[in-house]
Amino acid sequence: MLSDFTLKPEIILYVLDLTGTFVFAISGMITAAQKKFDLFGATVIAFVTAIGGGTLRDVLIGSQPVGWMNDLTYIYLIISAVAITLLFKSYIMRLRKTLFLFDTIGIAVFTILGLQKTLGYGLSPVIALLMGTISAVFGGVIRDTLTNEIPLIFREEIYATACLFGGLMYLMSQMLIPSGPLSILIAVLSIIGVRIAAVKFHWSLPKIQ
Amino acid sequence: MLSDFTLKPEIILYVLDLTGTFVFAISGMITAAQKKFDLFGATVIAFVTAIGGGTLRDVLIGSQPVGWMNDLTYIYLIISAVAITLLFKSYIMRLRKTLFLFDTIGIAVFTILGLQKTLGYGLSPVIALLMGTISAVFGGVIRDTLTNEIPLIFREEIYATACLFGGLMYLMSQMLIPSGPLSILIAVLSIIGVRIAAVKFHWSLPKIQ
Amino acid sequence: MLSDFTLKPEIILYVLDLTGTFVFAISGMITAAQKKFDLFGATVIAFVTAIGGGTLRDVLIGSQPVGWMNDLTYIYLIISAVAITLLFKSYIMRLRKTLFLFDTIGIAVFTILGLQKTLGYGLSPVIALLMGTISAVFGGVIRDTLTNEIPLIFREEIYATACLFGGLMYLMSQMLIPSGPLSILIAVLSIIGVRIAAVKFHWSLPKIQ
Numbered sequence: 001m002l003s004d005f006t007l008k009p010e011i012i013l014y015v016l017d018l019t020g021t022f023v024f025a026i027s028g029m030i031t032a033a034q035k036k037f038d039l040f041g042a043t044v045i046a047f048v049t050a051i052g053g054g055t056l057r058d059v060l061i062g063s064q065p066v067g068w069m070n071d072l073t074y075i076y077l078i079i080s081a082v083a084i085t086l087l088f089k090s091y092i093m094r095l096r097k098t099l100f101l102f103d104t105i106g107i108a109v110f111t112i113l114g115l116q117k118t119l120g121y122g123l124s125p126v127i128a129l130l131m132g133t134i135s136a137v138f139g140g141v142i143r144d145t146l147t148n149e150i151p152l153i154f155r156e157e158i159y160a161t162a163c164l165f166g167g168l169m170y171l172m173s174q175m176l177i178p179s180g181p182l183s184i185l186i187a188v189l190s191i192i193g194v195r196i197a198a199v200k201f202h203w204s205l206p207k208i209q
Numbered sequence: 210m211l212s213d214f215t216l217k218p219e220i221i222l223y224v225l226d227l228t229g230t231f232v233f234a235i236s237g238m239i240t241a242a243q244k245k246f247d248l249f250g251a252t253v254i255a256f257v258t259a260i261g262g263g264t265l266r267d268v269l270i271g272s273q274p275v276g277w278m279n280d281l282t283y284i285y286l287i288i289s290a291v292a293i294t295l296l297f298k299s300y301i302m303r304l305r306k307t308l309f310l311f312d313t314i315g316i317a318v319f320t321i322l323g324l325q326k327t328l329g330y331g332l333s334p335v336i337a338l339l340m341g342t343i344s345a346v347f348g349g350v351i352r353d354t355l356t357n358e359i360p361l362i363f364r365e366e367i368y369a370t371a372c373l374f375g376g377l378m379y380l381m382s383q384m385l386i387p388s389g390p391l392s393i394l395i396a397v398l399s400i401i402g403v404r405i406a407a408v409k410f411h412w413s414l415p416k417i418q
Numbered sequence: 419m420l421s422d423f424t425l426k427p428e429i430i431l432y433v434l435d436l437t438g439t440f441v442f443a444i445s446g447m448i449t450a451a452q453k454k455f456d457l458f459g460a461t462v463i464a465f466v467t468a469i470g471g472g473t474l475r476d477v478l479i480g481s482q483p484v485g486w487m488n489d490l491t492y493i494y495l496i497i498s499a500v501a502i503t504l505l506f507k508s509y510i511m512r513l514r515k516t517l518f519l520f521d522t523i524g525i526a527v528f529t530i531l532g533l534q535k536t537l538g539y540g541l542s543p544v545i546a547l548l549m550g551t552i553s554a555v556f557g558g559v560i561r562d563t564l565t566n567e568i569p570l571i572f573r574e575e576i577y578a579t580a581c582l583f584g585g586l587m588y589l590m591s592q593m594l595i596p597s598g599p600l601s602i603l604i605a606v607l608s609i610i611g612v613r614i615a616a617v618k619f620h621w622s623l624p625k626i627q
Contacts, residue, residue, distance in 0.1 A: 029417065032363075038414040040370055041363025055269065060473070062482025064271025069336045086417070127487045141564070146350070148359045150566045154450075154459025161458055205456040208447065208504070238626065241572075247623040249579055250572025264478070273480025278545050295626070355559070357568045 009181040017113055020106025021074055023099055024050040025081035026092060028143055033089075035147050045143055046082050050074075052139035057114050057131045061121050100199075108191035110136040111163040112170060112184055125171050133163040158198030161205060166191030218390040226322055229315025230283055232308055233259040234290035235301060237352055242298075244356050248291075254352055255291050259283075261348035266323050266340045270330050309408075317400035319345040320372040321379060321393055334380050342372040367407030370414060375400030427599040435531055438524025439492055441517055442468040443499035444510060446561055451507075453565050457500075463561055464500050468492075470557035475532050475549045479539050518617075526609035528554040529581040530588060530602055543589050551581040576616035579623065584609030 028049030032042035051068050058066040068074040085092055092099075114135025118128035137153055137160045144151040153159050170187035177183070197203065237258030241251035260277050267275040277283040294301055301308070323344025327337035346362055346369045353360040362368050379396035386392070406412065446467030450460035469486050476484040486492040503510055510517070532553025536546035555571055555578045562569040571577050588605035595601070615621065 033417045035359065035363075036416055036418060037363045038365060038416050040366060040414055041360070042417040044363060059268055059477055060482070060484050061487070062271075062480075062484075064269070064273075064482075065330065065332055065336075066269050066271075069270070069332055072333060072335055075335060075339075121483065123483055123487055124490060126490055126493060127483075130493075145564060145566075146354060146360060146363070148354075148357065148566065150453065151459070151564060154453075154455045154462060154564075156456060157458060205458055207454055207456050208451045208460040209454060242626045244568065244572075245625055245627060246572045247574060247625050249575060249623055250569070251626040253572060268477055271480075273478070273482075274539065274541055274545075275478050275480075278479070278541055281542060281544055284544060284548075355563060355569060355572075357563075357566065 009184060013109060013113060013184065016105060016109040018073065018077055019102055020109050021050045022077050022081050023102040023106050024139055025078040026085050026099065027103060029082060029085040030093075031143060031147060043079070043082050045146065046085075047078055048146060049139045049143040050078050050081070052142040053110060053135045053137060054114065054139075056138045056142070057118070057135045060134075061118055061123065061131060063117065063121065067117075104192050104195045105188070107136040107159065107163055107195070108166060108188040111167050111191060112187050115167050115170060129164060129167045129171065132167040133160055136160070136163045156204050158194065158203045158205065162191045162194035162198065165194055218393055222318060222322060222393065225314060225318040227282065227286055228311055229318050230259045231286050231290050232311040232315050233348055234287040235294050235308065236312060236349075238291060238294040239302075240352060240356060248295075252288075252291050254355065255294075256287055257355060258348045258352040259287050259290070261351040262319060262344045262346060263323065263348075265347045265351070266327070266344045269343075270327055270332060270340060272326065272330065276326075313401050313404045314397070316345040316368065316372055316404070317375060317397040320376050320400060321396050324376050324379060338373060338376045338380065341376040342369055345369070345372045365413050367403065367412045367414065371400045371403040371407065374403055427602060431527060431531060431602065434523060434527040436491065436495055437520055438527050439468045440495050440499050441520040441524050442557055443496040444503050444517065445521060447500060447503040448511075449561060449565060457504075461497075461500050463564065464503075465496055466564060467557045467561040468496050468499070470560040471528060471553045471555060472532065472557075474556045474560070475536070475553045478552075479536055479541060479549060481535065481539065485535075522610050522613045523606070525554040525577065525581055525613070526584060526606040529585050529609060530605050533585050533588060547582060547585045547589065550585040551578055554578070554581045574622055576612065576621045576623065580609045580612040580616065583612055 025046040028046035029042055031049070032045040035041075037045065051074060054068070055066045058064060111132040113132075115128045115132030118131040119125065123131075140153060141151040166187045169190040170183050173183040173186045234255040237255035238251055240258070241254040244250075246254065260283060263277070264275045267273060320341040322341075324337045324341030327340040328334065332340075349362060350360040375396045378399040379392050382392040382395045443464040446464035447460055449467070450463040453459075455463065469492060472486070473484045476482060529550040531550075533546045533550030536549040537543065541549075558571060559569040584605045587608040588601050591601040591604045
C-alpha cells in the first residue's frame with residue numbers, strides 16, 4: 001500500500017516525461033517542415049528537440065550511456081510522433097493551443113527530472129537548477145542551431161526563466177517540507193503558471209544593449 | 210593460422226577506417242577553402258569532418274577518452290591530409306570521382322565500426338544502429354554547423370538512409386549467420402550499393418512540408 | 419616553507435584562471451549585446467564563452483561531472499561579470515585595451531591548465547596540446563556558433579596558433595628542465611608574446627583557397 005503511494009509520483013512523472021518528449025518531437029517536425037527538410041532531416045530534428053536537452057545534461061554530469069539509451073520507449077515514441085505528424089499534419093496544426101499546454105507541461109517535467117537526476121549525482125543544488133533548465137530548454141537551442149537560426153529563447157522568452165523559477169520553488173519547498181510529491185506539484189504548477197502568465201501578459205526579460 | 214584468419218577482418222576494417230578518415234579530412238579541407246578559412250580554421254574543419262561523428266558517438270555511449278585519443282595515427286593522418294590538400298589542391302579537385310568512392314567506403318566502414326562498438330558496450334541493436342549512422346554522418350553535420358550552413362544531409366540525401374539500411378543488413382545477417390566477416394561484407398556492400406544507386410538514379414527522401 | 423613554495427604556482431594559476439573566466443564572460447556579454455539578446459540569452463552566452471572550452475575538453479577526456487560543477491566560484495564569478503557588465507557597460511567599453519590584455523592572459527592560462535589536466539589523465543602530450551588549445555579557444559567557437567556566426571578564429575587569427583605554440587614551449591621546457599613554475603612562466607609569456615606581436619604586426623595565417 002505504502003509502496004503503491006510512494007511509487008505513484010514516479011509513474012506520473014514518467015508518463016508526463018513521455019508526453020513532453022512526444023510533444024517536443026512534434027514541435028521539431030513543425031520546424032523541419034518550415035525549413036523544407038527531407039524525412040531524415042526532419043526525424044533528426046524531432047529527436048534533437050525531444051531529447052537534446054536531457055542528452056546534454058547527461059553528458060555534462062557524466063551519466064553515460066545517456067538516459068534514452070536505456071529505455072527504447074523514448075525512441076519509439078519519437079518515431080511515432082514523426083509518423084503521426086506526417087499523417088495528420090493539418091489536424092495537428094489546428095491543435096496549436098493544446099500543443100502549447102503540453103509543451104509547457106513538458107518543460108516543467110523536464111526541469112524537475114533533470115534537477116532530481118543532478119542532485120542524485122551528488123552535485124550542488126545550484127548545479128541542479130542549471131541542469132534542470134538545460135534539460136528543458138537546450139533541445140530547442142540545439143534544434144535552432146542545427147537549422148541555422150539564432151536560438152529563439154536567447155531573444156524573447158520567459159521560457160527558461162520559468163524553469164529556473166520552478167526549479168527554485170522545488171528546492172525551497174524541499175527544504176521546508178521534505179515531501180517529494182508536494183514539491184514536484186508546486187514546481188510544475190509554478191513553471192506552468194509563469195509560462196502561461198508570460199504569454200498572456202507579454203512578459204519579457206530586458207534586452208541587453 | 211586460425212588467429213591469422215580471425216584477425217584479418219579487423220585489420221581490413223582498421224585500414225578502411227583510416228582511409229575514410231583521410232578522405233573525410235580532405236572533404237573538410239575543400240569545404241574550408243570554399244569558405245576562405247585560414248590554415249587553422251581549415252585544419253579544425255578537417256578534424257571535425259573526419260572524427261566528429263565518432264567523437265559524438267563515444268561521448269554519448271560514454272567511451273572516454275574518445276577513440277582517437279588512444280591512437281595518434283588518426284591525428285597524424287588528418288594533418289597529412291591537410292598538408293596534401295594544400296600541396297596538390299588542383300590535382301585533388303580532379304579526383305572528385307575517386308574521392309566519392311572512398312567517401313562512400315568511409316561512411317560504410319564508420320557505420321559498421323560505430324555499430325560494433327556500441328554493441329560492445331552492451332547497448333541494444335536499435336541504439337547501435339543509430340550510433341553507427343551518427344558515426345558516419347555527424348562529422349559532416351558538425352562541419353556544416355560550424356561553417357554556418359544548414360547540414361546538407363537534412364535536405365537532400367540518401368546518405369544517412371544508406372547507413373541505416375546497411376546497419377540493418379549487418380544486424381539481420383548476424384542473426385541468420387553468425388559470421389563477423391560475412392556480415393561486414395554484406396553491410397559495406399549494401400551501403401555502397403544504395404549510395405551509388407541513389408546518386409545514379411537521383412533517389413531522394415520525400416520532403417516534409 | 420617548502421609546501422608554501424610548491425603551492426604558490428597553483429594558487430597563482432587558480433587566480434589567473436578565475437580572471438580569464440571573468441574576462442571571457444564579459445566578452446560574451448559584449449557579443450550578446452551586439453545581437454540584442456535578452457538577459458537570459460546574454461547570460462547563456464557569457465557562460466558558454468567563459469566555460470565552454472574547458473567543458474568540451476572535460477567531456478572529450480571523460481572528466482565528469484565537468485570541472486566547474488565542483489567549484490561554484492566559477493558560476494558566481496560569471497553571474498557577477500553579467501551584473502557588472504550591465505551596470506557599468508559604457509565604462510567597460512572604454513576598457514577594451516585592458517580587457518584585451520586580460521583576455522590574452524586568460525587564453526594562456528586556459529591552455530596550460532587544459533594541457534596539465536589532460537596529461538594528468540595519462541593522455542599523450544600531442545593530445546594534451548590539442549586539449550589545451552581547445553580549452554582556450556572553443557568557448558569562443560561555441561559562442562559564435564550559437565549566435566549564428568562563422569567562428570572568428572577560423573578566418574583571421576593567430577589566437578589559436580599562439581596557444582599551440584605556448585603549449586609546445588611548455589612541453590619542451592618540461593623535458594629540458596623539469597620545473598613546473600618555470601615551464602608555466604615560459605608558456606604563458608610565449609602565448610602573450612605571440613598574441614601581442616600578432617596584433618601589433620598584423621600577423622595572420624595563410625588563407626586556404
